[in-house]
Amino acid sequence: MAVPEVVSVVDDNICAAQTTQVISAMFLLQRCYSAGAGARLASLRRLQTTSIAYGSLVPFKLSDIGEGIAEVQVKEWHVKVGDRVNQFDNICEVQSDKAAVSITSRYDGVIKKLYYNVDDVAKVGQPLIDIELDEDLEGASTGDQDSQASEAPKTPAISSSTPTGASVQQNHTKKLATPAVRRIAMENKVNISHVTGSGKDGRVLKEDVMRFLGQITTAPSDTSYTPHAASTPSAKWQPSALKEDQIVPVRGYTRAMVKSMSEALKIPHFGYNDEINVDSLVILRNQLKHVGKERGVKMSYMPMFIKAASLALTKFPMLNASADEKFENIIYKASHNICIAMDTPGGLVVPNIKNCEQRSLWEIAEELNRLHEAGKRQQISRDDLIGGTFTLSNIGAIGGTYASPVIFPPQVAIGALGKIEKLPRFDRDGKVYPANLVKVSWAADHRVVDGATMARFSNLWKEYLENPMIMLSEMR
Numbered sequence: 001m002a003v004p005e006v007v008s009v010v011d012d013n014i015c016a017a018q019t020t021q022v023i024s025a026m027f028l029l030q031r032c033y034s035a036g037a038g039a040r041l042a043s044l045r046r047l048q049t050t051s052i053a054y055g056s057l058v059p060f061k062l063s064d065i066g067e068g069i070a071e072v073q074v075k076e077w078h079v080k081v082g083d084r085v086n087q088f089d090n091i092c093e094v095q096s097d098k099a100a101v102s103i104t105s106r107y108d109g110v111i112k113k114l115y116y117n118v119d120d121v122a123k124v125g126q127p128l129i130d131i132e133l134d135e136d137l138e139g140a141s142t143g144d145q146d147s148q149a150s151e152a153p154k155t156p157a158i159s160s161s162t163p164t165g166a167s168v169q170q171n172h173t174k175k176l177a178t179p180a181v182r183r184i185a186m187e188n189k190v191n192i193s194h195v196t197g198s199g200k201d202g203r204v205l206k207e208d209v210m211r212f213l214g215q216i217t218t219a220p221s222d223t224s225y226t227p228h229a230a231s232t233p234s235a236k237w238q239p240s241a242l243k244e245d246q247i248v249p250v251r252g253y254t255r256a257m258v259k260s261m262s263e264a265l266k267i268p269h270f271g272y273n274d275e276i277n278v279d280s281l282v283i284l285r286n287q288l289k290h291v292g293k294e295r296g297v298k299m300s301y302m303p304m305f306i307k308a309a310s311l312a313l314t315k316f317p318m319l320n321a322s323a324d325e326k327f328e329n330i331i332y333k334a335s336h337n338i339c340i341a342m343d344t345p346g347g348l349v350v351p352n353i354k355n356c357e358q359r360s361l362w363e364i365a366e367e368l369n370r371l372h373e374a375g376k377r378q379q380i381s382r383d384d385l386i387g388g389t390f391t392l393s394n395i396g397a398i399g400g401t402y403a404s405p406v407i408f409p410p411q412v413a414i415g416a417l418g419k420i421e422k423l424p425r426f427d428r429d430g431k432v433y434p435a436n437l438v439k440v441s442w443a444a445d446h447r448v449v450d451g452a453t454m455a456r457f458s459n460l461w462k463e464y465l466e467n468p469m470i471m472l473s474e475m476r
């Protein structure tokens with residue numbers, strides 16, 4: 001399992017680029033005249049009293065986007081030299097080893113230079129594009145004492161990104177939210193009054209905005225995304241043998257996998273395997289699959305495996321846990337944020353479904369659908385990647401019977417599922433019949449979990465899946 005770690009891309013001290021549907025880099029416009037100015041604060045202050053004239057050529061530099069990210073790979077350009085762009089127009093897609101990031105324009109103007117080709121590595125602090133401004137940047141000379149406000153784009157056009165696509169007026173005043181959250185909403189063209197707040201007294205949190213954006217991303221009528229033809233598996237697949245050695249840089253999700261799997265090597269793993277009879281589950285799933293078609297939700301087996309795991313974790317919290325750094329305490333996590341190993345065009349990525357203990361089967365299925373779609377586009381958000389507490393890997397969706405899964409640190413347990421197969425088994429009367437079977441392979445951190453605990457947990461999980469009525473009866 002790879003660990004797509006946190007990338008903190010929203011910097012409260014700078015207000016430059018728009019965070020987009022998934023996650024966005026802050027893209028600091030570093031004007032030529034501020035280059036030698038030293039501290040960024042000083043640079044920002046100067047911006048308040050300086051204007052840039054119409055027709056000025058300004059380089060956009062990739063700002064320090066935190067988390068030690070020094071470079072990103074340019075995945076796709078949405079503009080070319082000579083194109084006119086407006087605020088919030090998509091400029092390009094980049095991929096760090098931690099997240100997919102969309103870069104958007106902050107200003108109106110004409111693109112004069114692209115510094116990189118697709119697949120090039122762009123360095124933090126180096127220019128990505130040159131843009132010739134359409135107008136004076138009077139916003140920089142308003143004298144406003146709030147540096148963030150003075151840095152913000154002038155009267156950005158706020159239009160709804162809801163599935164209807166209808167324009168809405170900016171109405172950020174009635175909902176409770178911090179200025180930073182309001183800005184994230186504004187930069188993403190989200191009307192904050194449409195976002196359900198999960199904080200105290202309905203306060204809209206950053207997570208709520210990101211969740212809202214995720215829903216927009218998967219809305220059927222969202223036509224803003226153009227798939228990268230080059231990243232579909234069929235486009236990548238080369239049937240002919242290589243004529244010479246090929247050097248493939250380790251980038252994107254694979255880079256995160258290198259890091260997390262190297263960490264995982266330190267964990268003393270033990271394995272435990274079992275076979276589950278899913279005859280009843282197959283019947284239930286077929287029924288729900290039809291209901292799902294009417295509801296517009298794809299119901300695969302995965303939501304059932306996840307919900308059963310969450311119910312079992314309620315009774316075995318030591319498996320939904322992590323140790324502190326010095327390994328002096330084990331933290332039993334209250335939330336069941338269940339990670340799903342996901343095969344994507346960019347490689348393995350492991351987002352998680354938050355609070356499975358509170359979600360119905362349908363809600364889990366909806367979340368899985370959303371993440372699956374985002375994964376296909378390599379646009380899984382930071383929020384979806386952080387905070388996982390337990391992992392399931394459905395390698396059976398591709399094939400195979402058994403696996404030896406590797407724990408996703410700092411978690412302590414992971415399960416891998418094989419393919420559901422019809423195989424001969426004996427019934428209670430000793431007669432052979434075709435049973436639907438799936439194998440599960442668990443791995444746990446033997447410093448935290450012993451074999452008996454793992455076996456008991458697995459037995460309970462198995463009971464839920466073999467007798468879905470029991471599982472349904474225990475759902476809240």
Ligand code: COA
Pocket residue numbers: 001299300301302303340341342343344348368372393394395396397398417418419420421438
């Ligand atoms: N056995 C039999 N059928 C399975 C199955 C299994 N273990 N898992 C999935 N299927 C079926 C689904 O039910 C679905 O059937 P349908 O078309 O009749 O609805 C079909 O295969 C396609 O399923 P999928 O679209 O893959 O959905 P999913 O919800 O089952 O799985 C993912 C979603 C993201 C987990 C899965 O697509 C994936 O990426 N798996 C690979 C994980 C991986 O790479 N692990 C290795 C980590 S090192």
